[in-house]
Amino acid sequence: MSIFSFIFGCQIQNSNIKVLEPAEFKNQISNHSVQLIDVRTADEYKSGHINNAKNIDFLSSSFVYKINKLNKKKPVYVYCKSGNRSNKASKQLAELGFTEIYDLKGGFLNWRE
Template sequence: MKYIIIITFLTTLLGSNSIDRNVVKVLSSEEFKTQIENKSVQLIDVRTPKEFQSGHISGAENIDFYSDKFAFEFNKLDKDKAVYVYCRSGSRSNKASKKLVELGFIEIYDLKGGFLNYN
């Protein structure tokens, strides 16, 4: 009985990770720039407002990963349209991407290395 529970748990865990990989794509700074340049995209900076004010990618909207309104603000966006996320170094945007999968977003692009890697 224990083995069945463990196998079921592992299958579920591995299956959900493969779904995340299919929905979330981590892009190099060059790929990210190419996909957002001169296009109307949902570009979201998940850093704090202070970090955002110190510099951000042109056209980005700020939705703070640490804010209590994170899910509320993301739920205002179109879940059927691609969303591009970034943070300072890539850690928060990775966590944010996982939350976006849970919120029902189907196409998520995460900037590898974050804003530090973008310029």
Template sequence: MKKLILLLLLVSLSCKEQGNQANAQSEVLTATEYKEVISNKQVQLVDVRTPEEFEAGHIENAVNIDFFRDDFKTAFTTMDKDQPIYIYCKSGNRSGKAAKILSELGFEEIYDLEGGFSNYN
């Protein structure tokens, strides 16, 4: 019984550590930091909001890849995993989830806009 408990504890800790590693490359930037970086160079900029939200207003040069698309993961196949990717949504919730997915897909540098587009202007 003690061995079983120990084994379960070790597995639990291992899973938790793997989850932390999957999001290790994601960084949340303030609106000021985000604006500065994306205005100073050519970047991969992705808006993960719906097309309707995107049409209502978005950051210049952003590509719209709706988080709720059935093919969300495959929509990133044309992007360079070795280059930084900047993502945002309305409030930071969807982009946070998207950052985890992108990390799992092999993107190495992922930057998320704190507070989302609502906080950008």
């Protein structure tokens, strides 16, 4: 959280983050070799996930370490169960220097294969 948002209690939308509807998200990940990250827990991931998604648990102490192994210059697509954790993860990715971040609106609950 930036000092501005802390003092004024508002969230500033990061222009590097785009929230995509499921159809657009699916279209973009199917047409490219992308960095697709499932930020749910390992158990949630095992119960079902989007094909080719890499599981990097946002709640894990190793999240930042594992995320930093990704290519910051390539687009990153993230999702969680409902969109809450992926929203927080997207903000953290932006803070870490990722420039093109796509978040699945409504998360895996909103996904239709």
